[in-house]
Amino acid sequence: MSKPYLRPYQKPQKLSDYPLGTASEAGYLVTKNCGWRNERPIIMDECINCLQCYLYCPDGVIFKTKSGLDIDYDFCKGCGICEKICPKQAIKMEVE
Amino acid sequence: MSKQITAKTITDSEFFYGHKACAGCGGSLAVRIALKVLGEGAISVLPAGCMSAVGFNYPHLCFSNNSIISTFAGTASMLTGVEAGARAVGIKNFKAVGLAGDGGTADIGIQALSGAIDRNDDILYICYDNEAYMNTGIQKSGLTPFGAKTTTTPSGENIHGNIRPKKNLFEIVAAHNIPYAATASIGDLKDFMNKIEKASKIKGTTYIHVVAPCPIGWGIPVNETIEISRKMIDCGLWYLAEYENGQFKLNRTPRKFSSIKDYLLSQGRFKHLEDADIKILAAQRDAKWTTIRKNWNTTEEEL
Amino acid sequence: MTKAFLSGNEAFAEGVRLARPQVISIYPITPQTTVVERLSEMVENSSLKSELIHVESEHSALSCAIGASAMGARTFTATSSQGLLYMAECLHYASGGRFPIVMMNANRSTALPWNIYGDQRDSLSQLDCGWIQVYVEDAQESLDMALQGYHIAESPLVSTPVMVNLDGFVLTHTYETVEIPNQTDADRFLPPFQTKNKMSLDNPKNLAFSVGPDNNMEFKYLQHKAMLDSKRIIEETDKKFAEIFGRGYGGLTQGYRLEDADYILITLGSITGLCREVVDELRQNGEMVGLLKIRFLRPFPDEDLAAALGSVKAIGVLEKDISFGYEGTVYTNVNSVIAKNGLRLETYNFIAGLGGRDISRENIRAMFRHLQTGGQHVNFIGLGVSIDE
Numbered sequence: 001m002s003k004p005y006l007r008p009y010q011k012p013q014k015l016s017d018y019p020l021g022t023a024s025e026a027g028y029l030v031t032k033n034c035g036w037r038n039e040r041p042i043i044m045d046e047c048i049n050c051l052q053c054y055l056y057c058p059d060g061v062i063f064k065t066k067s068g069l070d071i072d073y074d075f076c077k078g079c080g081i082c083e084k085i086c087p088k089q090a091i092k093m094e095v096e
Numbered sequence: 097m098s099k100q101i102t103a104k105t106i107t108d109s110e111f112f113y114g115h116k117a118c119a120g121c122g123g124s125l126a127v128r129i130a131l132k133v134l135g136e137g138a139i140s141v142l143p144a145g146c147m148s149a150v151g152f153n154y155p156h157l158c159f160s161n162n163s164i165i166s167t168f169a170g171t172a173s174m175l176t177g178v179e180a181g182a183r184a185v186g187i188k189n190f191k192a193v194g195l196a197g198d199g200g201t202a203d204i205g206i207q208a209l210s211g212a213i214d215r216n217d218d219i220l221y222i223c224y225d226n227e228a229y230m231n232t233g234i235q236k237s238g239l240t241p242f243g244a245k246t247t248t249t250p251s252g253e254n255i256h257g258n259i260r261p262k263k264n265l266f267e268i269v270a271a272h273n274i275p276y277a278a279t280a281s282i283g284d285l286k287d288f289m290n291k292i293e294k295a296s297k298i299k300g301t302t303y304i305h306v307v308a309p310c311p312i313g314w315g316i317p318v319n320e321t322i323e324i325s326r327k328m329i330d331c332g333l334w335y336l337a338e339y340e341n342g343q344f345k346l347n348r349t350p351r352k353f354s355s356i357k358d359y360l361l362s363q364g365r366f367k368h369l370e371d372a373d374i375k376i377l378a379a380q381r382d383a384k385w386t387t388i389r390k391n392w393n394t395t396e397e398e399l
Numbered sequence: 400m401t402k403a404f405l406s407g408n409e410a411f412a413e414g415v416r417l418a419r420p421q422v423i424s425i426y427p428i429t430p431q432t433t434v435v436e437r438l439s440e441m442v443e444n445s446s447l448k449s450e451l452i453h454v455e456s457e458h459s460a461l462s463c464a465i466g467a468s469a470m471g472a473r474t475f476t477a478t479s480s481q482g483l484l485y486m487a488e489c490l491h492y493a494s495g496g497r498f499p500i501v502m503m504n505a506n507r508s509t510a511l512p513w514n515i516y517g518d519q520r521d522s523l524s525q526l527d528c529g530w531i532q533v534y535v536e537d538a539q540e541s542l543d544m545a546l547q548g549y550h551i552a553e554s555p556l557v558s559t560p561v562m563v564n565l566d567g568f569v570l571t572h573t574y575e576t577v578e579i580p581n582q583t584d585a586d587r588f589l590p591p592f593q594t595k596n597k598m599s600l601d602n603p604k605n606l607a608f609s610v611g612p613d614n615n616m617e618f619k620y621l622q623h624k625a626m627l628d629s630k631r632i633i634e635e636t637d638k639k640f641a642e643i644f645g646r647g648y649g650g651l652t653q654g655y656r657l658e659d660a661d662y663i664l665i666t667l668g669s670i671t672g673l674c675r676e677v678v679d680e681l682r683q684n685g686e687m688v689g690l691l692k693i694r695f696l697r698p699f700p701d702e703d704l705a706a707a708l709g710s711v712k713a714i715g716v717l718e719k720d721i722s723f724g725y726e727g728t729v730y731t732n733v734n735s736v737i738a739k740n741g742l743r744l745e746t747y748n749f750i751a752g753l754g755g756r757d758i759s760r761e762n763i764r765a766m767f768r769h770l771q772t773g774g775q776h777v778n779f780i781g782l783g784v785s786i787d788e
């Protein structure tokens with residue numbers, strides 16, 4: 001399993017710190033998106049692991065774990081699509 | 097019949113992540129799912145538009161596969177170059193995939209797209225259709241439907257939004273005798289995923305037109321992106337179909353349409369429509385479905 | 400090495416063949432077409448192994464070349480006039496992305512009015528698009544600069560696209576005897592293309608990204624610096640070329656009888672040959688005249704010019720171009736060198752050959768007379784009517 005991930009970032013100090021052309025390492029994240037969120041989704045015990053929320057999350061922040069699913073709150077935007085799509089109402093949106 | 101791709105079988109890897117699309121953005125879901133199906137061999141080309149704008153802001157780069165922004169008009173021509181270049185330098189097991197908006201595809205990019213299909217270049221072109229130029233602030237494109245209010249087709253006393261019907265790009269593409277074309281919707285990801293899988297295995301140009309609502313431009317709550325996509329199919333204003341071996345085929349045949357009025361009036365962009373406008377849209381829909389039922393293969397088969 | 404009787408376009412195509420581009424995108428426009436026709440024949444008869452792509456426009460020709468270059472492939476395309484203007488967006492894209500594409504441009508007038516004959520307004524109007532621009536004089540230099548073009552463009556220090564300009568018809572379609580190097584020597588001169596500026600499956604990259612105000616200027620400075628650094632690479636490339644092939648062009652400019660010259664005509668492209676003859680003729684009469692051919696307009700040869708013009712009385716810039724509402728663009732550039740270096744000399748601009756108008760031997764003699772007698776600064780040469788007051 002791989003995905004773009006957060007890295008430490010320092011603004012280049014020298015010209016040689018910049019990439020050649022406009023070509024830089026793929027999947028290099030330097031900021032989070034969690035500040036956008038007013039509500040956070042919580043997966044509850046009613047979950048039957050049907051994976052619909054995982055599939056339909058536009059940001060791909062719901063991920064599979066050994067015991068079920070978890071959410072990467074660094075990048076969840078709180079859109080609530082997961083809550084709507086869940087056939088078991090197993091996701092509730094909690095005000096931040 | 098190859099194994100179907102499902103939420104269970106699709107890779108856990110994410111290729112489009114941490115991007116700055118608005119919450120609930122349909123386009124970002126289409127791009128995310130397409131790249132999950134194609135995997136790390138995908139070389140994606142995205143023209144100017146929302147998906148490139150939200151994914152490539154140096155130093156914050158949101159694609160973990162090889163990806164490049166093309167000029168607005170140049171998605172297909174850059175795909176051609178990427179495909180030829182990759183082959184020329186001996187890269188194997190890659191798929192050049194375009195991920196372009198409706199404006200980038202049906203308007204400014206249609207010439208390059210037509211050229212690529214004409215050459216039958218070995219590329220997959222996916223148009224994520226949110227029915228307007230969203231990145232520049234919701235202006236009318238060739239794929240904006242009749243009646244929709246955009247910032248350049250306001251609704252007032254005299255004109256009720258856009259006065260022209262949506263271009264039928266799926267059939268325009270098919271008219272090139274392309275090896276494979278399909279319509280899809282982010283409201284039905286199983287269908288979308290398996291069409292991508294199928295297209296990626298076909299040699300030559302393939303095209304998928306996926307409806308991907310934009311909550312901002314459509315005037316819907318951010319958690320209703322999927323619901324509205326499904327309503328659009330159910331009311332008959334969109335259809336899931338394929339074109340292959342010179343034949344059109346419907347993947348889902350609705351017995352009865354759900355309310356077109358309900359679909360329209362649940363969106364801000366159609367709020368101003370009067371019954372007469374809705375009648376026009378319903379008549380356009382019915383005319384389309386009459387030709388579909390007459391000329392297309394409508395036996396539902398699994399992909 | 401073999402000898403052949405070739406047009407400028409055909410000679411250029413031979414140079415391209417020897418450079419072994421992996422992807423070539425083609426689209427026709429007069430007077431460029433015979434280049435892509437020759438290349439198509441070469442692919443057909445297997446003397447060139449390359450992906451030949453029949454694009455549907457010049458915008459796509461360059462967009463396709465950018466895509467292929469972004470995969471690390473050596474690419475070629477060619478255009479002229481309306482085609483060059485049609486791809487303008489991609490010109491900036493290629494240079495900003497630092498893709499070392501080589502493109503031939505057949506210099507041709509730009510519409511309106513329509514005209515297929517040669518002048519330099521097409522490429523001069525694109526002087527600021529970030530491409531290295533070289534203007535060649537004859538068929539041999541055309542062939543040679545196709546090869547040198549890749550060597551310069553692909554230098555890691557440069558990594559910038561190169562536009563090689565051939566005057567439409569007078570060069571593209573004029574036949575001369577040309578030496579064609581053999582492939583072994585060409586390969587010795589030009590190694591395979593290597594770059595970090597590309598995508599690969601082992602080392603995935605995101606390319607052609609956006610850069611906001613916080614870092615944008617640094618990217619643009621780097622682009623400028625690469626162009627300045629290319630001056631050295633252009634000279635080194637020419638030296639290496641001369642070592643292998645026994646002929647060279649001297650780098651950014653090429654002087655002729657500059658020794659103690661008081662009056663110098665500055666030229667661009669194919670008209671240089673005739674001007675050289677006039678210089679010989681006038682020198683025979685004891686006139687202290689000389690010639691300076693500008694080969695590269697970008698990067699601009701400011702040091703070369705400052706050195707060459709130090710003790711000169713007057714210069715004239717002959718160009719097939721006018722920046723409407725001012726003067727010829729080359730003239731403006733040359734004057735800036737003179738001002739920056741505090742040189743004290745008179746400068747004149749001779750605007751000639753627009754839309755393919757002939758430039759005669761007598762026209763050139765008159766230019767040299769003008770340098771000596773003085774007069775109007777900006778002059779239209781060969782206007783068929785008197786200018787109404």
Ligand SMILES: Cc1ncc(C[n+]2csc(CCOP(=O)(O)OP(=O)(O)O)c2C)c(N)n1
Pocket residue numbers: 123144145146147168169196197198199200201226228229230231232237488
């Ligand atoms: C040649 C050119 N013309 C115009 C633009 C401005 N522009 C950038 S993105 C965009 C809108 C894109 O619309 P669409 O293709 O539908 O994608 P969306 O933003 O809706 O995802 C426009 C008009 C541009 N970048 N380049």
Ligand code: SF4
Pocket residue numbers: 043044046047048049050051052053054069085086087088089090091
């Ligand atoms: S959609 Fe609901 S039931 Fe299905 S996996 Fe997600 S939380 Fe569990």
Ligand code: SF4
Pocket residue numbers: 041056057058059060061062071075076077078079080081082083120
């Ligand atoms: S709220 Fe939206 S972004 Fe967050 S997990 Fe649910 S679907 Fe994904």
Ligand code: SF4
Pocket residue numbers: 116117118119120121122123124146150226230231309310311312313
């Ligand atoms: S404006 Fe619409 S299409 Fe663009 S990122 Fe936001 S939701 Fe997506």
Ligand SMILES: [Mg+2]
Pocket residue numbers: 197198199225226227228229230231237
């Ligand atoms: Mg759009």
